[in-house]
Amino acid sequence: MKPAILLLTLTAAAGSCHNNKPAAEKTTGRDTIPVQVMSLEKADSRQDIFASGQFTTDDETSLGFKNGGVINRIYVKEGDAVSKGQLIATLHLAEVNAQAEQATLGLQKAERDYARASSLYKDSVATLEQMQNAKTALDVARQQLSAVKFNQSYSEIKAPANGYVLRKFANEGQVVGPGTPVVMVNGGRQGEWLLKAGVSDRQWAAIQPGDKAYIETDALPGQRLPATVSKKSEGVDATSGTFIIQLKLQQKPHAIASGLFGKATITPSQAVNAWVIPYDALLDGDQNEGYVFVTNDNKTAEKVKVSLGGIANNKVFVTGGLDSVKALIISGNAYLNDHSPIVIQNNTARP
Known part of the structure; x- marks a missing residue:
């Protein structure tokens, strides 16, 4: 009996070991994530800045009454041509x-x-x-x-120069205060055409007067209008909460009206010292910061916070957070957690 019992015990133990081995191998295979990595190198680069705004001219003027009162008559409509000295509006006198x-x-x-x-x-x-x-x-x-x-x-408003009525802000019978804008006029294409666009604080710091740009608009499909940054605001615009920059068109367009929207691509003259990484490597990113996975031992993934300088053409400009990092994980990061074990499949040198 004893030899039989001993034989059964050894058989059961062997079977148990045989069954546990695949389970351990299965667990190891599930936890180790195959990834691809790239080496990191910080370099000076110029990142295009994108902004949108409205076309205007540098001779736009908002006209109002010196004294408040009740508007008696407004003699013009939006889009009307006016000549210098023409009566535009009067108050009840x-x-x-x-x-x-x-x-x-x-x-x-x-x-x-x-x-x-x-x-x-x-x-x-x-x-x-x-x-x-x-x-x-x-x-x-x-x-x-x-x-x-x-x-x-x-107590009356007269046109300061030949031009057009762009906007009317008030109506007859309305009570207005001293200096309240009633109409806006421009100089009838005699002034320089501008695009006024809002940018973030980081973009504002990177943009300098004289930087080159081009502007696209749906009114001129397929055309790029060359422009130059002529001015940038010294404070935040209270209405939009952004910093306003002005881009002066190098040539006077023929099919542009004040108020049309345009999209500007600005090339800053100042280079940004940053790491350039693929967009797919960025996780949970916003305008200023995000997260990436890196590895320093080629065995373990680490989730680190990075500072962003901008995003353009599927590339991310990282300005901080990657110092002393050996490699960036660029593929397989969607399956990773902090300190996940990894296995590197191949190296990629550039984004």
């Missing part, structure tokens, strides 16, 4: 005219008072102080009438 009449009457009274005081002073009836006070009152009345007449002249 009842209040201003009443002020002018009051100032006129005040001046007349001041003139009479001064004449009377001067006559009495000559007759030694009025004192010198009384005559001087009358003269001061006369001067004040004259200035008040001059100010009212000035306000009367600015």
